[in-house]
Amino acid sequence: ERAERHLAAQYAVTRVLAEAHGQADGIPRTLQAVCETLGWDAGLFWTPQGGELHVDAAWARPEVPAAEFQAASRAVTFERGAGLPGRVWAGGRPAWIRDVTRDAGFSRAREAAAAGLHAGFGFPVAVGEECLGVMEFFQRPVAEPDDALLETMSALGTDIGQFLKWAHAEERLRDRDERQRFLIGVGERLAASAPDYAGTVQSLAALAVPALGDWCSVYLREADGEVRRLTTTHADPGKAGLAEALSRYGHQPDGVVTQVIASGEPVLVPDITPEMLERSATDAEHARLLRELGAHSGMVVPLGARGRMLGAIVLVSGATRHYGDEDLRVAMEFAHRAALGVDNARLYAQAQEANRVKAEFLATMSHELRTPLNAMIGYTDLLEAGIPEPIAGKPLEYVRRVGVSARHLAQLIDEILTFSRVEAGRETVAVREVELEALLAEVRAMVEPLALEKGLPVEVHLPPHPVRFHTDPAKARQILINLLGNAIKFTDQGRVELRACLRGGDVVLSVCDTGIGITPENLERIFDPFWQVAQGTTREAEGTGLGLSVARRLAQLLGGSLVVRSTPESGSTFDLCLPLSGPSGASI
Numbered sequence: 276e277r278a279e280r281h282l283a284a285q286y287a288v289t290r291v292l293a294e295a296h297g298q299a300d301g302i303p304r305t306l307q308a309v310c311e312t313l314g315w316d317a318g319l320f321w322t323p324q325g326g327e328l329h330v331d332a333a334w335a336r337p338e339v340p341a342a343e344f345q346a347a348s349r350a351v352t353f354e355r356g357a358g359l360p361g362r363v364w365a366g367g368r369p370a371w372i373r374d375v376t377r378d379a380g381f382s383r384a385r386e387a388a389a390a391g392l393h394a395g396f397g398f399p400v401a402v403g404e405e406c407l408g409v410m411e412f413f414q415r416p417v418a419e420p421d422d423a424l425l426e427t428m429s430a431l432g433t434d435i436g437q438f439l440k441w442a443h444a445e446e447r448l449r450d451r452d453e454r455q456r457f458l459i460g461v462g463e464r465l466a467a468s469a470p471d472y473a474g475t476v477q478s479l480a481a482l483a484v485p486a487l488g489d490w491c492s493v494y495l496r497e498a499d500g501e502v503r504r505l506t507t508t509h510a511d512p513g514k515a516g517l518a519e520a521l522s523r524y525g526h527q528p529d530g531v532v533t534q535v536i537a538s539g540e541p542v543l544v545p546d547i548t549p550e551m552l553e554r555s556a557t558d559a560e561h562a563r564l565l566r567e568l569g570a571h572s573g574m575v576v577p578l579g580a581r582g583r584m585l586g587a588i589v590l591v592s593g594a595t596r597h598y599g600d601e602d603l604r605v606a607m608e609f610a611h612r613a614a615l616g617v618d619n620a621r622l623y624a625q626a627q628e629a630n631r632v633k634a635e636f637l638a639t640m641s642h643e644l645r646t647p648l649n650a651m652i653g654y655t656d657l658l659e660a661g662i663p664e665p666i667a668g669k670p671l672e673y674v675r676r677v678g679v680s681a682r683h684l685a686q687l688i689d690e691i692l693t694f695s696r697v698e699a700g701r702e703t704v705a706v707r708e709v710e711l712e713a714l715l716a717e718v719r720a721m722v723e724p725l726a727l728e729k730g731l732p733v734e735v736h737l738p739p740h741p742v743r744f745h746t747d748p749a750k751a752r753q754i755l756i757n758l759l760g761n762a763i764k765f766t767d768q769g770r771v772e773l774r775a776c777l778r779g780g781d782v783v784l785s786v787c788d789t790g791i792g793i794t795p796e797n798l799e800r801i802f803d804p805f806w807q808v809a810q811g812t813t814r815e816a817e818g819t820g821l822g823l824s825v826a827r828r829l830a831q832l833l834g835g836s837l838v839v840r841s842t843p844e845s846g847s848t849f850d851l852c853l854p855l856s857g858p859s860g861a862s863i
């Protein structure tokens with residue numbers, strides 16, 4: 276009968292192990308299966324961790340009041356040779372106690388007595404020489420050692436050991452998969468974050484916790500060469516205040532962060548001692564923050580990209596894990612990807628700055644050019660008007676040509692000035708009520724001479740009823756003159772039209788030409804600043820390439836839009852759409 280019970284136990288445990296997903300569900304169910312098949316009341320599983328045995332899992336029959344006993348077991352750890360589990364661990368052999376409540380070497384005797392537990396035994400869970408843990412079982416009756424039972428359990432210990440080895444390998448694989456997936460996601464997540472420096476650093480910190488640690492600090496070398504702590508982030512939102520307070524502290528100039536940035540080599544501290552924490556703090560408050568944030572294990576890894584050392588990231592584990600070589604490897608890989616993201620943000624900021632400087636330079640230059648040009652235009656006007664004395668023939672013709680060229684130059688300069696004002700967000704809008712017919716007549720008068728020179732008629736089509744609307748007339752005029760100027764410039768025969776119609780709450784002003792048209796691949800690019808379609812040697816360099824980009828931005832400033840349709844070789848139509856009520860419903 277006893278042999279049958281042992282067989283049943285073996286069978287039950289084998290089944291549990293075969294069905295378990297891992298250590299977390301396999302071990303408690305093994306404790307239960309042994310108790311239920313062999314008539315024992317409570318079981319514990321101890322695993323070695325940092326040189327001592329800790330309780331990993333516990334099970335007891337519901338009718339046994341074992342909570343206190345289990346809690347006492349969880350609260351103690353045993354070195355090799357100490358207590359029942361320690362003796363089993365050291366000897367590699369099972370051990371039996373007939374009554375734990377009367378055993379001087381059994382430290383949990385009082386709690387066992389409270390639970391009514393008396394007999395106890397332990398056996399190693401081992402594969403060959405490698406001990407993976409110790410199992411303990413207890414029952415209510417006092418009992419003499421049962422060698423047959425211990426023999427059966429020793430055999431089971433090997434089965435459970437095999438299972439644990441498999442479960443650990445499986446867990447490692449899962450961890451590796453997860454880490455791999457995490458690392459692959461880093462670049463993608465950083466690229467999706469805000470392109471600026473601060474945004475990138477924040478998302479980098481948010482990625483690092485809790486994946487790599489409980490909290491982290493990011494240090495970067497800034498433009499002035501100084502290394503600064505940019506953020507400290509804690510995985511626990513309840514500790515955000517502490518992290519925030521810590522981020523106000525700098526770092527020790529002779530500390531580990533400086534060392535890592537200088538050498539490019541990471542530093543791993545598996546166990547952070549209280550003395551180390553004290554030493555790395557600059558004052559008592561700093562030390563208190565570090566203690567409260569919790570620091571048991573830490574890594575400092577360099578942030579290096581494209582041959583430059585950008586900074587370092589400090590990763591800290593509060594209590595849950597002790598970092599090892601594998602953690603360091605993952606952290607290095609993470610830092611490498613993160614550093615690329617940070618460097619991209621830096622390059623982006625530099626490019627933005629370069630654009631700003633270019634616009635500013637152009638604006639200053641243009642401003643300087645405008646003054647002498649105004650003088651030239653003024654004096655040619657005087658000469659043409661016969662002041663101080665009348666001129667005629669060739670001299671008059673030459674003066675006229677100087678005047679036309681000067682005006683053309685002035686127009687280009689104005690375009691650059693408008694562009695830089697719009698770019699800098701300094702362009703203001705002066706809205707008033709405008710009569711459509713008058714506006715179009717004015718525009719026509721300004722462009723007609725140019726068109727007639729090329730033999731092109733300018734046709735204006737108005738809606739049947741007078742239209743009044745709200746806009747900034749100077750800007751509307753500037754856009755239309757620009758569009759008509761282009762239409763004339765790129766049309767050799769046919770005509771140029773300016774059509775107005777009402778659509779919904781908008782007035783749509785269309786400039787159509789029968790010119791060379793624009794190929795589909797260039798349709799959107801023509802709105803980019805400084806961009807021109809290559810026109811062949813004769814036409815190149817006419818204009819600044821700013822006209823349409825300025826026109827579209829002004830249209831948006833007026834609350835409207837500018838779009839184009841075109842058929843190469845047969846003509847283009849630009850639709851300027853403006854709200855009748857003015858930009859964002861503004862009135863006079």
Ligand code: ADP
Binds near residue numbers: 819
């Ligand atoms: P630019 O001042 O050099 O003309 P724009 O920004 O006004 O610069 O125009 C950009 C480019 O778009 C022009 O160089 C030209 O190639 C093309 N483009 C603009 N308007 C027309 C049009 N009506 N027909 C054909 N091409 C045009």
